[in-house]
Amino acid sequence: MISVKHLSKLYRTPIKGKNFLLDLFFRKYKTIQALSDVSFEIGHNELIGFIGPNGAGKTTTLKILAGILYPTSGEVRVLNYIPFEKKSDFLKQISFIMGQRNQLLWDLPAYDTFTLNKEIYDVDESSFKKIVDELSSILHCRHLLQKPVKSLSLGERMKMELIAGLIHQPKIIFFDEPTIGLDIFSQKIIRDFIKTYQEEYKATIMLTSHYMEDVKELAKRLIIINKGTILYDGKLETIIQKYSRIKTIKITLEDKIDEEILSAIKEPLSCTFPQVVYQVEKSELPKIMNFINEKLPYSDLTVEEESIEEIIRSFFKESR
């Protein structure tokens, strides 16, 4: 579906001097290497989490794949099209949905933007009605379709933004920070929607997000980029296995226990009866679990992973 080989992208930006006329005739430029030698392949119905720090090159990559920017060098194919040629058959099969930018007409109801997109993408009346109906029912937002966009909350507007971007039922969707700035509740709605949409419509999706929770919930495969270079391309699970070092054991005691016994196992992170919490290295987990089972009468015990944020942070620390 998507094939990227040795993709590089340089931005050339003018440097502003002090003298306007000198600038005009002897303009100096600096080049920024946004991407260097990026390669990956993405198959049908995959959902890829595309992550990396600010300025890593995520948006640049997605814009090139969507035909908005041209590559400086390398070979890019999306559905066997060269994106930058912007063939209408290509544009009808993709969508680029950004969290921060608005394609909705501000003073009018979102439904008007939907109608506009219906014309642009040449969607027939019955599929238009059907898709608007289905998507607004999944998003529980039918009552918002006729309200002026400017009167909607950020979360509500993002729902409309999603429908607007999906009117033509694209095969491939590039989501650039779709949950940015939203409250946790709206983030979850958008996240669940993307999941449902991908499963029901068999779409292929590339998703960037600052919120690792999005990535963890949605993507099985992760592409990690930093300074324009791919650092990792593989299973999310592998990263978790490899970089999750600390496990947190939470125990609910049945009876009060001498603090000495608790500390003999390992100094607990916290201890307020009936809760005891230990933090242990992954390698010492089996040993500690044995001690706990031998010495502590408990009614409940859970072992928790580090947060996905922590895990990705360790990944970056090591790949530096």
Ligand SMILES: Nc1ncnc2c1ncn2[C@@H]1O[C@H](COP(=O)(O)OP(=O)(O)O)[C@@H](O)[C@H]1O
């Ligand atoms: N239009 C532009 N002109 C010049 N430099 C740009 C432009 N857009 C992005 N860049 C630079 O390219 C690099 C990658 O940016 P971007 O793709 O937006 O990263 P990300 O989306 O991962 O935050 C950054 O160094 C950024 O400053």
Ligand SMILES: [Mg+2]
């Ligand atoms: Mg970006």
